[in-house]
Amino acid sequence: MLDVLAMIEVSWLAFVSSAMILCFAFLVGRRFSVQLPDQRIAVSQPNENGAYLAMWTVAPTLLLFALYFMFGEPLVRFLLASDLPTGFERLTSVERQQYVDRAGQALGLETIPSGADPIFHAVVDRYRALRGLAKGTVLCLSLFLSGSMFLYQLRKLSGGVRARAQVEGGIRLLLLLCAAIAIATTIGIVMSLFYESLRFFAVTPVTEFLFGTRWNAQTGSEFGALPLFFGTVMIAIIAICVAAPIGLFVAIYLAEYAGHRTRAIVKPALEVLAGIPTVVYGFFALIIVAPAVRAVALRMNDMLMALPFIDEPVLAAQPTNALAAGLVMGLMIIPYVSSLSDDVISAVPQRLRDGAYAMGATPSEAIKDIVLPTAFPGIAAALLLAISRAIGETMIVVMAAGQRAQFSLDPTSDLTTITAQIVSLLVGDSAFDSQRTLSAFALGLVLFLVTLFFNLIALRVVGRYRVRYE
Amino acid sequence: MSDQPSVSPKVSCKGVDVFYGDQQVIHNVSMDIADRAVTAFIGPSGCGKSTFLRCINRMNDTIEGARVEGLVEIDGENVNAQGIDPVTIRSRVGMVFQKPNPFPKSIYDNVAYGPRIHGLVRDQMDLDEIVERSLVRAGLWDEVSDRLDSPGTSLSSGQQQRLCIARAIAVGPEIILMDEPCSALDPIATARIEALIDDLRQRFCIVVITHSMQQAARVSQTTAFFHDGRLIEHGETEMIFTNPADTRTQDYITGRFG
Numbered sequence: 073m074l075d076v077l078a079m080i081e082v083s084w085l086a087f088v089s090s091a092m093i094l095c096f097a098f099l100v101g102r103r104f105s106v107q108l109p110d111q112r113i114a115v116s117q118p119n120e121n122g123a124y125l126a127m128w129t130v131a132p133t134l135l136l137f138a139l140y141f142m143f144g145e146p147l148v149r150f151l152l153a154s155d156l157p158t159g160f161e162r163l164t165s166v167e168r169q170q171y172v173d174r175a176g177q178a179l180g181l182e183t184i185p186s187g188a189d190p191i192f193h194a195v196v197d198r199y200r201a202l203r204g205l206a207k208g209t210v211l212c213l214s215l216f217l218s219g220s221m222f223l224y225q226l227r228k229l230s231g232g233v234r235a236r237a238q239v240e241g242g243i244r245l246l247l248l249l250c251a252a253i254a255i256a257t258t259i260g261i262v263m264s265l266f267y268e269s270l271r272f273f274a275v276t277p278v279t280e281f282l283f284g285t286r287w288n289a290q291t292g293s294e295f296g297a298l299p300l301f302f303g304t305v306m307i308a309i310i311a312i313c314v315a316a317p318i319g320l321f322v323a324i325y326l327a328e329y330a331g332h333r334t335r336a337i338v339k340p341a342l343e344v345l346a347g348i349p350t351v352v353y354g355f356f357a358l359i360i361v362a363p364a365v366r367a368v369a370l371r372m373n374d375m376l377m378a379l380p381f382i383d384e385p386v387l388a389a390q391p392t393n394a395l396a397a398g399l400v401m402g403l404m405i406i407p408y409v410s411s412l413s414d415d416v417i418s419a420v421p422q423r424l425r426d427g428a429y430a431m432g433a434t435p436s437e438a439i440k441d442i443v444l445p446t447a448f449p450g451i452a453a454a455l456l457l458a459i460s461r462a463i464g465e466t467m468i469v470v471m472a473a474g475q476r477a478q479f480s481l482d483p484t485s486d487l488t489t490i491t492a493q494i495v496s497l498l499v500g501d502s503a504f505d506s507q508r509t510l511s512a513f514a515l516g517l518v519l520f521l522v523t524l525f526f527n528l529i530a531l532r533v534v535g536r537y538r539v540r541y542e
Numbered sequence: 543m544s545d546q547p548s549v550s551p552k553v554s555c556k557g558v559d560v561f562y563g564d565q566q567v568i569h570n571v572s573m574d575i576a577d578r579a580v581t582a583f584i585g586p587s588g589c590g591k592s593t594f595l596r597c598i599n600r601m602n603d604t605i606e607g608a609r610v611e612g613l614v615e616i617d618g619e620n621v622n623a624q625g626i627d628p629v630t631i632r633s634r635v636g637m638v639f640q641k642p643n644p645f646p647k648s649i650y651d652n653v654a655y656g657p658r659i660h661g662l663v664r665d666q667m668d669l670d671e672i673v674e675r676s677l678v679r680a681g682l683w684d685e686v687s688d689r690l691d692s693p694g695t696s697l698s699s700g701q702q703q704r705l706c707i708a709r710a711i712a713v714g715p716e717i718i719l720m721d722e723p724c725s726a727l728d729p730i731a732t733a734r735i736e737a738l739i740d741d742l743r744q745r746f747c748i749v750v751i752t753h754s755m756q757q758a759a760r761v762s763q764t765t766a767f768f769h770d771g772r773l774i775e776h777g778e779t780e781m782i783f784t785n786p787a788d789t790r791t792q793d794y795i796t797g798r799f800g
Contacts, residue, residue, distance in 0.1 A: 331606060332606070421643070423639055423640075423641055423643040424643055424645065424646075425604070426601070426637075426639060426643065427639065427643040427644075427645065427706070427709075428645070428655075429601065430599065430601060430632055430636070430637035430639075430710070431632065431633075431636075431655060431656045431659070431709065431710070431713065432629045432630070432631075432633040432656065432660060432713065433629075433655075433659055434629055437659055441645070441655070441659075442645050442646070445646055445647075446646045
């Protein structure tokens with residue numbers, strides 16, 4: 073029985089038992105209150121009584137399983153390690169810990185690897201038994217506590233407790249928890265980035281990383297990331313040169329000129345554009361745009377070389393190139409620019425437009441002189457968000473920009489970016505603590521800080537804008 | 543209806559209907575508006591007085607689905623005729639709105655906006671002169687002459703409304719339409735605007751929409767009462783307020799509805 077319990081995933085156990093308790097308590101609470109004989113002015117509705125009972129009844133179970141998630145497995149290991157068979161005393165605590173680790177791994181397998189000695193078998197069995205015991209204890213304890221809580225709250229319910237107000241409190245707590253999870257996850261990611269980056273910078277100096285001009289992480293150990301920064305900026309600039317005018321004009325058209333029938337077609341179409349997976353864009357860049365760019369570049373080279381004073385190719389015309397990646401990335405972020413700009417342009421008060429029209433301005437004059445200057449902070453924020461999206465974009469550059477870390481202002485040469493390098497550093501097998509892998513974390517940290525910076529500015533700008541027009 | 547102005551009217555409307563989509567909001571309104579006088583439009587909210595006002599400078603063009611039928615003439619010229627550019631109409635007919643709406647520009651640029659887009663000035667001196675003259679006429683010059691570069695939105699709302707009036711008169715219009723110009727202002731600012739309207743009457747044809755009976759009585763010479771998209775009564779202000787012909791007018795001005 074306990075052995076079976078030991079093999080059931082604890083999250084399943086927690087989910088099933090709390091779901092059952094929740095349903096049971098809710099139904100009972102509902103029915104119970106419906107049958108309440110003297111319902112005066114309803115302090116609470118039946119559903120609220122049900123929710124009240126369910127909420128309180130499930131709370132001990134959830135709490136206990138949360139404790140098990142945090143402390144259960146370490147406790148089992150601690151017990152096992154301190155209670156190993158005779159002959160283990162001479163091992164250091166680290167060695168004992170490793171032994172327990174191996175036993176834990178064996179526990180997950182169908183059969184214990186051959187060649188294992190009987191003592192190992194015994195330890196694995198003991199591990200299983202301890203784990204089963206721990207889970208069984210949690211399960212029994214939770215049933216007992218939830219049951220007691222159930223009876224206690226049932227009595228309070230019949231005493232006319234204000235279930236409605238308490239359910240409201242419960243909902244607030246739930247919402248708060250969800251918000252806390254999102255924030256805690258972000259903090260966790262940032263901390264791990266920082267931690268691994270510190271390990272990287274313990275070997276490679278920060279200055280060398282930030283200002284070094286040679287990047288050769290795959291084979292050598294040159295970690296000067298400047299060419300990567302250059303490539304990232306170059307491709308982002310190409311992208312924003314495509315996306316800013318087109319996105320802005322789309323937004324102006326949608327907000328100021330389009331009738332609502334056109335709008336009803338164009339807006340969803342743009343949202344589809346935003347929903348295309350980036351790998352599809354990457355594919356498009358690699359298969360169609362990059363060869364086209366190359367063909368044009370080759371043609372231009374021929375034309376230029378026909379001139380008397382040029383006798384070698386001017387453009388690199390690589391099969392994968394920065395221009396292709398930048399152009400397609402620009403297409404990809406058009407919806408980011410247009411959708412946000414559309415919102416801020418539409419938010420410009422109609423009375424300003426009316427004022428301009430009443431002065432005899434034409435629509436384009438009203439837009440140029442009044443609407444765009446008013447909406448400018450919001451549009452700038454939209455562009456900043458689009459830029460930070462472009463900087464963080466990965467698949468398109470991985471597929472279409474190339475792999476060479478170099479400085480080249482020629483858009484038809486191949487470049488690589490921060491994101492593309494992170495991918496190629498982490499793909500495939502390599503020791504996790506090698507300098508090569510750690511450099512990916514350092515790059516990730518830079519990426520995170522830069523996009524954070526852009527987003528913060530954008531948010532501040534949007535915030536200031538909002539204050540002005542409310 | 544009884545009292546027609548003796549000289550030829552500035553604005554003359556005959557059988558004006560306005561539709562929003564399929565819904566008719568103005569029914570067969572005919573009226574003449576005198577030059578160098580203030581005409582007040584009164585009536586309950588939603589009675590169509592704003593919509594009718596916007597027929598005069600073709601502002602209904604900017605509303606999707608709005609359609610104007612009938613004849614609206616300024617100095618005998620049909621504003622809805624083929625080949626008439628609404629932009630030129632609007633340079634002849636200034637408009638002031640319910641909420642002050644200065645552009646997000648400096649005080650100077652707000653007033654200079656109209657002359658600039660219509661190419662009314664040859665050089666900076668000209669423009670400076672127009673800006674000063676407009677601000678003086680709007681009674682704002684003394685308060686802002688030392689800070690023409692600060693944004694128009696930095697003024698108080700009463701000052702902003704006078705800035706909007708200065709902006710409207712800077713292009714030298716013949717008619718000024720005011721759509722509840724004082725409804726967002728406190729009594730002191732309102733009194734200043736009313737004095738200004740009285741002053742401007744010497745040069746312009748002015749139409750004021752107002753919800754305040756007292757204001758209509760104070761500033762206007764002619765009053766038109768609208769109800770349910772129809773012009774109920776139109777005549778000398780004194781007559782309307784002392785001896786209205788229609789019971790609905792009577793009920794409205796005595797506060798029995800609306």
